[in-house]
Amino acid sequence: MDTVHFAGISGSLRKGSYNTALLHNIADGLLPANTTIEIFPLHDIPLYNADMDKPEAQSRPVAVQLLRKAFEKADAIVIVSPEYNYSIPGLLKNAIDWASRGEDSPLLHKPVAVMGATPGMWGTVRMQLAFHPVFQYLGMKPLYKPEVLIAQAKTKFDTGGTLTDATARKLVGQQLQALRDLALQEKVMRDTHL
Numbered sequence: 001m002d003t004v005h006f007a008g009i010s011g012s013l014r015k016g017s018y019n020t021a022l023l024h025n026i027a028d029g030l031l032p033a034n035t036t037i038e039i040f041p042l043h044d045i046p047l048y049n050a051d052m053d054k055p056e057a058q059s060r061p062v063a064v065q066l067l068r069k070a071f072e073k074a075d076a077i078v079i080v081s082p083e084y085n086y087s088i089p090g091l092l093k094n095a096i097d098w099a100s101r102g103e104d105s106p107l108l109h110k111p112v113a114v115m116g117a118t119p120g121m122w123g124t125v126r127m128q129l130a131f132h133p134v135f136q137y138l139g140m141k142p143l144y145k146p147e148v149l150i151a152q153a154k155t156k157f158d159t160g161g162t163l164t165d166a167t168a169r170k171l172v173g174q175q176l177q178a179l180r181d182l183a184l185q186e187k188v189m190r191d192t193h194l
């Protein structure tokens, strides 16, 4: 069976972040068989500046070059994020902006899934919706179903950051399986057109 490789990013830089914890739970036991993930922390990504975004001059900041490489190597991207003020956290949108430019953008045709955890009831829904036009503009391949929202996160994670809720674990696993399937479909399409 083909091995599929994911790149995973979190939209929160907070040490105790539920979303970063979720990403680590994915790496530590929620992936489908024959699937790997590289978690790429966004702490070192600077604010977007088009003057530093010239691929021919290798002028992109090192952290940005590494992020683009991580996306390039990946068959699909997993975004795990809270919503900030009913939308995509600025640090996360900023990272996507850095990866989005140029004919060599690693986001073009890339399968992607979004999920989120919130201490409240509906947090992350508006962030997930806000990503739709972004994915459309970038020519990405978003996974639409199943949707994953882990509400009332305090009751679903233990104090060590382990996702203990069986239903949530199952749903996350189902989304990752669907993303794996989408990535394999995309691989076949790409190989057929070569």
Ligand code: FNR
Pocket: 012, 013, 014, 016, 017, 018, 019, 020, 081, 082, 083, 084, 085, 086, 087, 117, 118, 119, 120, 122, 123, 124
């Ligand atoms: C929030 N939070 C929040 N929650 C929500 O349900 N809808 C929202 O629009 C917002 N907006 C928002 C803006 C900013 C700037 C912050 C810092 C927080 C609350 C947010 O969901 C909560 O802090 C999460 O715990 C953040 O995710 P992590 O850091 O736990 O992954």
